[in-house]
Amino acid sequence: MGAEDFLRVETNDGSTSFRPGDLVEGTVRWQGAEPPEGVELRLFWYTEGRGDQDLEVVETIPFANPGAHDRRSFRLRLPEGPYSFSGKLITLAWALEAVAQPGDRAGNLPLVVSPTGRELLLPAAP
Template sequence: MGELRVDLDGERTVFRPGERIRGTASWRLDEPPEEFELRLFWFTEGKGDQDVGVVETQALGAAGTFGELEFDFTAPEAPLSFSGQLITLIWAVELVANPGGLAGRRNLVIAYGDREIDIRADPPEVP
């Protein structure tokens, strides 16, 4: 066992599309894994089955039992983070050690505002 962590620079959690998502992935494990993989992806949570979309991966190969690595992704244009009563779409950066699938993950928001789109909110009134 052990620990894998993902930290975002400045502890930022909200990014506009096109902005850089920078941070550090670190690991401290009992056994060296065969390979590490770092991914930027989105996933859904809600009433139905989960959907997942991986938009960028970096294979790190074998990297020993402990260490750290700086990463730099670009926030995609879509899909934007949103949440309603039936479904929430969440972005995340995840570091995975294989085999075994031990992972560390940091959720984030990709939005034009300062938070995810709330699709529970009433739409603006049309004059």
């Protein structure tokens, strides 16, 4: 990936905190020397911390016939859960990731999904 190459995910209003069921709208932008064979946007959640990492792709949006320098709009509705949380042993986080094929170009936008619009902080066990 050259210095001028990029792949970005942005929401229309810059928000990254949402409630379950919210509609997320934004744009995926990319630039490269050659057009990618394919570009897709993935909504997923993942865990970090002790034990095995879990990851689930909830929705995938493919963008057909991508150009070398291109932008595409997206619109998706967030599921009812799981909620974003952070605890002493494990964290669950959400993200939107755009991936260009072939190669390793990717752009990631971390999200928070919870009833309060903020990451839930779990207290330590007694």
